[in-house]
Amino acid sequence: xxxxxxxxxxxATEGAIVQINCTYQTSGFNxxxxxxxxxxEAPTFLSYNVLDGxxxxxxxxxxxxxxxxxxxxxxxxxxxxxxxxxxxxxGVPGANNLFFGTxxxxxxxx
Amino acid sequence: xxxVTQTPRYLIKTRGQQVTLSCSPISGxxxxxxYQQTPGQxxxxxxxxxxxxxxxKGNFPGRxxxxxxxxxxxxxxxxxxxxxxxxxxxxxxxxxxGNTEAFFGQxxxxxxx
Numbered sequence: 321x322x323x324x325x326x327x328x329x330x331x332a333t334e335g336a337i338v339q340i341n342c343t344y345q346t347s348g349f350n351x352x353x354x355x356x357x358x359x360x361e362a363p364t365f366l367s368y369n370v371l372d373g374x375x376x377x378x379x380x381x382x383x384x385x386x387x388x389x390x391x392x393x394x395x396x397x398x399x400x401x402x403x404x405x406x407x408x409x410x411g412v413p414g415a416n417n418l419f420f421g422t423x424x425x426x427x428x429x430x
Numbered sequence: 431x432x433x434v435t436q437t438p439r440y441l442i443k444t445r446g447q448q449v450t451l452s453c454s455p456i457s458g459x460x461x462x463x464x465y466q467q468t469p470g471q472x473x474x475x476x477x478x479x480x481x482x483x484x485x486x487k488g489n490f491p492g493r494x495x496x497x498x499x500x501x502x503x504x505x506x507x508x509x510x511x512x513x514x515x516x517x518x519x520x521x522x523x524x525x526x527x528g529n530t531e532a533f534f535g536q537x538x539x540x541x542x543x
Contacts, residue, residue, distance in 0.1 A: 363520070416461055416463065416485060420465075422472035
């Protein structure tokens with residue numbers, strides 16, 4: 321089976337940096353995705369990692385270590401609008417679907 | 431370019447009824463996947479359609495079914511509804527198969543009473 325773990329909730333202060341971790345154990349690996357989902361809205365794509373290392377995209381960065389089954393999403397210069405759920409998802413070979421963690425609800429406070 | 435469109439947005443049904451949800455993918459996208467999202471379980475994969483054929487199926491009972499039309503629009507059907515089927519049903523489209531970026535619709539919020 322597939323197992324993807326991430327913290328349920330996190331709180332951080334506006335302007336700060338927050339790191340959301342994700343660990344996975346899957347039957348194969350074909351990339352790790354991060355999505356952002358605001359309440360009542362569709363998940364939107366944030367990042368995709370298939371090789372080890374850090375991918376930076378503006379205020380958001382995502383890191384992957386395949387040997388450790390570990391990824392994190394780093395959000396810098398937090399803004400109130402970053403309050404949302406962050407979903408970690410893994411693709412596996414032979415399937416076109418993603419396996420999702422339960423999501424991390426991030427609350428940004430003033 | 432229009433995004434993924436799901437209809438209806440909200441639905442209330444009674445136990446035992448059946449329901450059909452619709453998804454129109456982004457123009458040119460041929461792969462459509464369906465997910466169920468509940469607070470405790472997160473997003474769980476239901477099935478994927480590509481070129482009018484179901485290519486992959488998640489671990490859901492046979493009451494959950496779907497189909498895809500020649501224009502790539504997809505429908506999913508749930509028969510004999512149970513209270514536990516209350517969830518947000520999300521549709522995602524991709525240009526092709528192979529774990530490319532998936533674009534999600536707003537979802538259909540189904541409440542079974």
